[in-house]
Amino acid sequence: MATAMPETATKELNQQIGLATDGSQFLTFQLGDELYGVDILRVQELKGYTTVTKIPNTPSYIKGVMNLRGTIVPIVELRTTFGMATIDYTILSVIVVVVVRDRIMGLVVDSVSDVLNISQEDIQAPPEFGTKVDVSFLNGIAKCGDKLVALLNIDRLLSENEMQKVMTVTA
Amino acid sequence: MSNDFAQFQETFFEEAGDHLAVVEEGLLALEQHPEDLDLLNKIFRSAHSIKGTSGMFGFNAVAQFTHKMETLLDLLRNGQKVVTPHIADLLLKSTDCLKLLIDAAKTGSAVDDKTVHRLTSELAAASDTKVKAEAKVEKENRSSSSTALASTATFLIAWTPPEWLFQRGLDPLQIFKELADLGTVSQVTVDTTKLPELAAMDPEKCYLSWTMKFETAKDRQVVDAVFEFVREDSVLSITEEVKGKELGVRGEERPSPLTPDGLEGEPKPLGEILVETGVVSRETLDHALAQQKRVGEILIEQHAVTPQQIEQALQKQKQQGSTAQSKKSETTSIRVDTDKIDKLINLVGELVITQSMLSELGVRFEMSQMPVLLERMAQLEHNTREIQERVMGIRMLPIGTAFSRFPRLVRDLSAKAGKKIQLVLSGEETELDKTVIESIGDPLTHLVRNSADHGLEAPEERLDNNKPELGTIRLNAFHAGGSICVTVEDDGRGLDRDKILAKAIKQGLVSEHEKLSDDQIWPLIFKPGFSTAEKVTDVSGRGVGMDVVKRNIEGLGGAITIKTALGKGTIFTLKLPLTLAIIEGMTVRVGKETYIVPLLSILESIQPKAGAMKTVVGRGELIDVRNTYLPMMRLYDVFSLQPEFTDPAKAILLILETEGEQVAVMVDEILGQQQVVIKSMEQNFRKVDGIAGATILGDGTVGFILDVRGLIEMSRRIVPVAA
Numbered sequence: 071m072a073t074a075m076p077e078t079a080t081k082e083l084n085q086q087i088g089l090a091t092d093g094s095q096f097l098t099f100q101l102g103d104e105l106y107g108v109d110i111l112r113v114q115e116l117k118g119y120t121t122v123t124k125i126p127n128t129p130s131y132i133k134g135v136m137n138l139r140g141t142i143v144p145i146v147e148l149r150t151t152f153g154m155a156t157i158d159y160t161i162l163s164v165i166v167v168v169v170v171r172d173r174i175m176g177l178v179v180d181s182v183s184d185v186l187n188i189s190q191e192d193i194q195a196p197p198e199f200g201t202k203v204d205v206s207f208l209n210g211i212a213k214c215g216d217k218l219v220a221l222l223n224i225d226r227l228l229s230e231n232e233m234q235k236v237m238t239v240t241a
Numbered sequence: 242m243s244n245d246f247a248q249f250q251e252t253f254f255e256e257a258g259d260h261l262a263v264v265e266e267g268l269l270a271l272e273q274h275p276e277d278l279d280l281l282n283k284i285f286r287s288a289h290s291i292k293g294t295s296g297m298f299g300f301n302a303v304a305q306f307t308h309k310m311e312t313l314l315d316l317l318r319n320g321q322k323v324v325t326p327h328i329a330d331l332l333l334k335s336t337d338c339l340k341l342l343i344d345a346a347k348t349g350s351a352v353d354d355k356t357v358h359r360l361t362s363e364l365a366a367a368s369d370t371k372v373k374a375e376a377k378v379e380k381e382n383r384s385s386s387s388t389a390l391a392s393t394a395t396f397l398i399a400w401t402p403p404e405w406l407f408q409r410g411l412d413p414l415q416i417f418k419e420l421a422d423l424g425t426v427s428q429v430t431v432d433t434t435k436l437p438e439l440a441a442m443d444p445e446k447c448y449l450s451w452t453m454k455f456e457t458a459k460d461r462q463v464v465d466a467v468f469e470f471v472r473e474d475s476v477l478s479i480t481e482e483v484k485g486k487e488l489g490v491r492g493e494e495r496p497s498p499l500t501p502d503g504l505e506g507e508p509k510p511l512g513e514i515l516v517e518t519g520v521v522s523r524e525t526l527d528h529a530l531a532q533q534k535r536v537g538e539i540l541i542e543q544h545a546v547t548p549q550q551i552e553q554a555l556q557k558q559k560q561q562g563s564t565a566q567s568k569k570s571e572t573t574s575i576r577v578d579t580d581k582i583d584k585l586i587n588l589v590g591e592l593v594i595t596q597s598m599l600s601e602l603g604v605r606f607e608m609s610q611m612p613v614l615l616e617r618m619a620q621l622e623h624n625t626r627e628i629q630e631r632v633m634g635i636r637m638l639p640i641g642t643a644f645s646r647f648p649r650l651v652r653d654l655s656a657k658a659g660k661k662i663q664l665v666l667s668g669e670e671t672e673l674d675k676t677v678i679e680s681i682g683d684p685l686t687h688l689v690r691n692s693a694d695h696g697l698e699a700p701e702e703r704l705d706n707n708k709p710e711l712g713t714i715r716l717n718a719f720h721a722g723g724s725i726c727v728t729v730e731d732d733g734r735g736l737d738r739d740k741i742l743a744k745a746i747k748q749g750l751v752s753e754h755e756k757l758s759d760d761q762i763w764p765l766i767f768k769p770g771f772s773t774a775e776k777v778t779d780v781s782g783r784g785v786g787m788d789v790v791k792r793n794i795e796g797l798g799g800a801i802t803i804k805t806a807l808g809k810g811t812i813f814t815l816k817l818p819l820t821l822a823i824i825e826g827m828t829v830r831v832g833k834e835t836y837i838v839p840l841l842s843i844l845e846s847i848q849p850k851a852g853a854m855k856t857v858v859g860r861g862e863l864i865d866v867r868n869t870y871l872p873m874m875r876l877y878d879v880f881s882l883q884p885e886f887t888d889p890a891k892a893i894l895l896i897l898e899t900e901g902e903q904v905a906v907m908v909d910e911i912l913g914q915q916q917v918v919i920k921s922m923e924q925n926f927r928k929v930d931g932i933a934g935a936t937i938l939g940d941g942t943v944g945f946i947l948d949v950r951g952l953i954e955m956s957r958r959i960v961p962v963a964a
Contacts, residue, residue: 123943124834125929126880135926135935135943142935142943144926173925 096186096212098219099166099179101148107212107219108177110185112168119163119178133178138167145176151227152207168224177224186219188212193221253294255574257303257343260287262645265336268329269648275324285314291339300346303339306357309364310335316368328367333649335360393424393458396479401432401450403474408445411471419467424457450476575675577635585631592624633822634672640718640727641669643678647689651714654693661700661711662693668718673725676821680797681727684790688729688813689714691787696733696811706808708732724799725817732810736803741765763803767791795899798824798841822919826946828912828938829895831876832883836908837917837936837946844896844903846911851890864894864905871896873905874956879931885909899949906952915939919946931955 096107122134122145131150135142145165149156162181167174196208209221267284271277288311295303310332316322338360345352402413420426432450436442457464461481468477599617602610644666655662697703697712704710715730738759745751745765765771769788794801799817818824818841826837853865854873863870873894877884886892886909894905917936920943922929933948 121942123935123945125926125945126882126932127930135922137937137941137943140920140937142920142922142925175925 094188096188096219096221097166097182098184098186099164099182101152101180102154105183105217105219106148106179107186107188107221108166108168108224109221112170112224114167114169114174116182117165117167117176118161119159119165136165136176138174138176141174143167143174143176145178147178149178149180170224186212186214188214188219188221196220250298251574253298254343254347256294257291260291261336261340261343263287264291265333265649266645268333268336269652271324272326272329272652275329278318281314281318281324285311285318288314291343295343295346300343302352302357303342303346306335306339306342306361309361309368310339313364313368322367331360331363331367335364393456394461394481396455396457396461396464396481397452398455398464398480399450399452399476399478400468401476402447402471404446404448405474406447406471413447413449413451413471416467416471420453420455420464423459423463423467424455427454427456429453575636575638581631581634585628585635588624588628588631592621592628595621595624636675636822637672637819638675638678639669640671640673640678640725641666643673643682643685644669644716644718646682646686647716650686650689651693654690658694659699660693660697662697663711663713665713665715667716671718671720671725673718673817674819674821677725677797677817677819680793681815681817684793684815685716685727685729687786687790689716692729692731692733692811696731696735698734702734721816725819727815727817728812729815730810730812735807735809735811736763736766736805737807738762744771763805766803767801797821798839800841823916824919824946825914826917826936827895827914828944829893829908830910830912831880831908832885834880834882835912835938835944836876837944838895838897838906839933839946839949840914842897842899842949844898846893846895848892849889849894851888854889864889866896866905871903871905872956873907874952875907876952877907879952879955897949897952899953902953904949904953904956917944917946 095110097110097113098105098107100106117138120136122136124134125132125144131147133145133147135144137143147156157180159178160180164179164182165176166179166182167176169175192214193210193212196210207223207227209223212219212221264284264287267280267287271280271284274280288307292304292307292311295301295307313322313328313332317324317328322328338356342352342357344350400416402411406413417426417429430452432452433448435448435450437448442448455464461479464479468475468479595617599614599621602614602617606614647666648664651662651664692714693712697714698706698708700710703712713732715728717728717730719726741762742751742757742765745762745768746753748768748771750765750768750771751757767787767790771787791801794815794817797817798821799815802814802816803811804814805811825840827840827843829836829838847866849864849866855863855865855870857863862873862875864873873889875884875887876882877887884892889907892907892909893911894907895911896903896905898904919934920936922932922935929945931948931951933946933951935943935945938944
């Protein structure tokens, strides 16, 4: 049945049922007016914002650590990382728990939006300027309907080296 | 498939380890009670199990060796042989060797074939029933006292030197002289058939060849070494003649270290041979070796590679090494008493019942049932606590497992030092966390070695001092409060106050005019490089070790203390935490933050008087604690926090001690004391300076455990930066 269908029709159908054939799924979230996305396979869970314990002598974008069912998980504030103004946390504030090289980390975001299927052909290389983000943290930008999603490279964003680099600069 | 097999192998190694322990323990007991048949049977059974299973897994070297041991054990068991000290010693040595073989099978590393062969032949000799037992013993004693082959061997040597021999300034006569030094040369014949007519003869060429009979007590290697310089292009055959039978024939090629019946070990390094043959002295060799460079350095000098390339290659090498190592220590397992598991299952059953009672109560709850609810909550709490304790208990092992290596150690030490030593163990059933047990093995060994080597006097000296000739080393373990105490006690000469003080002054650790109390003097022996031993033995006395002992114990969160009386003896007491996963801590508050200070490092907490604080160079702050000035550290400074108090007179000072250093740490308030479970920060983040780990506090938030050592270092760093 499916083989008899023209290729474009299959793709359309797949998109309708939320299945990306040549792309992948991204969890999107809001930071200010901008929409960001991370590969959903990297997301372990979502958690409402809870109190975190500040770690002494660490850069400000590391909010602290939280207790995730007995595991100590560092929390990174994405707004501070990207140099945006901080806001008070609301009921919508969410910690996106991601896995970066076998380490569990939490990202504080304003709110989570959706899970989107984005096919490879809709992803463009990151622009040289135009967003508030250091583009080296981006894998690319994707057009999804009328929305523009900046796809984050969390390995780069949260890799130990990057963190340490920032830390030595700030220290 | 191969994975499954590996799993079984793991079991085999574990079991073999247990069996080996039984064999060793049994042999030690057998030395005391040579007639005990039950013991012999036990040893035999364990050895037999090792043989059987190792054969099954294809570790033939292990199986063959165990078979030899088993043969001897069987003879002992049947009464065809009696247990003599020599046989017991031989069996113990064989057990060590077996241990090595099993380790080798585990890691795939090489074994010292020489020892294996020697022991195999000794075992075979000891199992020989034809000779009368008494004569046998004597002969074996002789053979074990000299490590080389005891009887003289006769070699048939046929040597055709290369033609260029004289051109290189070598003289065959020299070789014969050297042989003559090593043994007796007889029946020398020279073969002149190759000699040409005088007219055609080149005087610089060697046309001769020799055959001879050579009798020597030396090793075959030594004989080989004589020909080392002329070996190239020579036709050389050295044949050993034993009981008219040839054991090994060898021509030009180097011996294979694995020849099944050859009595050879691996070829010796060139330097060793040069020293043995007297070509160079030991000093010259050491000097030459010291000048040797590493391959990398040479390559860099020749501009063949860049230092960076070498660096990378070394890095790679290191990585490979470390992965290999990590692979080795991959799986660890623990054996748990079935009793413990059964109790745990019962407790879980109780927990389920309590939980269902509670949920039933919750479905139709009325205020009148409040007392019932409270009662069941209490029940739940009771259940949870008990389960926690029992689960912790699974990791607990009796300390006897750490003690078990000492009877053997003391036996060997007493033989080596020529002292009579008895070891008394007590409190072996005291339970400790597995990790702690594994980590105290080495420090304890060091202390016991020290006691045997330095603590106890020589027998004559003991008799002179009206002490029994037999020295005693006592190992004891017992519970004391929330920790475990392990004591190592000897009735030897004790620590000499004056000697230690003199040495400390010489090393500049204390000044000459300082008045020190005994308790201040004893810890000096834990300083690196400190040893008052007049002579260094291979057992101890190099001053390396006591500092390591102290560091290891403190690394476990424990402490070590010394009690000693001159001429009476010394007691080392190790105080260890029950487990590494939980520590007793004091919760303190600075501003809004809560921190936990390990209770072990807190000496006291004080609220200083106004004016007790002094500054040095305007920066370093000191606090007067009963006329001793201690450096003071404001925790809010170190951690950049907003404190409630900045005036020490209003705040609380904790006097902390680590590694003999004291420091006063200023906090806002002490909240209380509690047990905390240590959680790793490195697992998901990284090490944070001044913080040893994290824990979950009662309200579910994360609290940090302070690292006292780290704090002291941090405060030192901050001062120069700020100044």
